[in-house]
Amino acid sequence: MGRKATVNRKTGETDIMIEIDLDGSGKAEVDTGIGFFDHMLNSFAKHGFFDLKVKVKGDLYVDTHHTIEDTGIVLGKAIKEALGDKAGIRRYASFIMPMDESLILSAVDLSGRPYLSYDLTLNTMKVGEFDTQMVKEFFYAVSYAGEMNLHLKQISGGNDHHIIEAAFKAFANALKEATRPDERLGDRLLSTKGTL
Numbered sequence: 001m002g003r004k005a006t007v008n009r010k011t012g013e014t015d016i017m018i019e020i021d022l023d024g025s026g027k028a029e030v031d032t033g034i035g036f037f038d039h040m041l042n043s044f045a046k047h048g049f050f051d052l053k054v055k056v057k058g059d060l061y062v063d064t065h066h067t068i069e070d071t072g073i074v075l076g077k078a079i080k081e082a083l084g085d086k087a088g089i090r091r092y093a094s095f096i097m098p099m100d101e102s103l104i105l106s107a108v109d110l111s112g113r114p115y116l117s118y119d120l121t122l123n124t125m126k127v128g129e130f131d132t133q134m135v136k137e138f139f140y141a142v143s144y145a146g147e148m149n150l151h152l153k154q155i156s157g158g159n160d161h162h163i164i165e166a167a168f169k170a171f172a173n174a175l176k177e178a179t180r181p182d183e184r185l186g187d188r189l190l191s192t193k194g195t196l
């Protein structure tokens with residue numbers, strides 16, 4: 001069966017299907033209707049070695065808000081579902097991603113406790129059709145629906161495309177490591193509480 005999940009969510013604002021395989025090869029098929037967002041989710045899949053299918057029909061005639069936020073909710077749910085009982089995984093990891101002048105740190109703990117610490121400074125309103133204010137909303141939704149502690153910290157930055165892309169790649173790498181099995185654990189949980 002493997003560590004895969006398919007999650008569907010339909011509201012009056014968005015209709016979303018996401019399929020993820022945590023043990024994939026980075027194959028992605030993404031269509032959100034927002035070019036830059038597709039670019040970010042493709043990067044997330046490729047650099048995390050996740051197989052990812054994302055189909056989104058959102059109310060883009062309003063703006064990009066519902067589409068981006070709801071995609072975050074469904075991606076978080078899919079990650080959580082694919083992880084199952086989290087037995088044997090490393091649980092936490094961090095990564096520092098450079099992209100030219102920008103340097104972004106992401107740390108992840110698949111603790112079961114949602115928390116987002118967000119420290120990126122973006123300078124423009126939009127990258128393409130993507131509203132830069134939505135970066136925080138997206139990662140907030142992923143962290144809450146995925147029940148993970150997620151930090152994004154800008155060490156240095158200049159160009160918004162670089163900062164955002166480095167954040168998605170840093171998150172992908174941190175999540176990739178945190179979801180890897182540690183053979184010393186066998187099927188035990190890395191928790192003194194005995195639950196994650």
Ligand SMILES: [Mn+2]
Nearest residue numbers: 039161162165
């Ligand atoms: Mn790019």
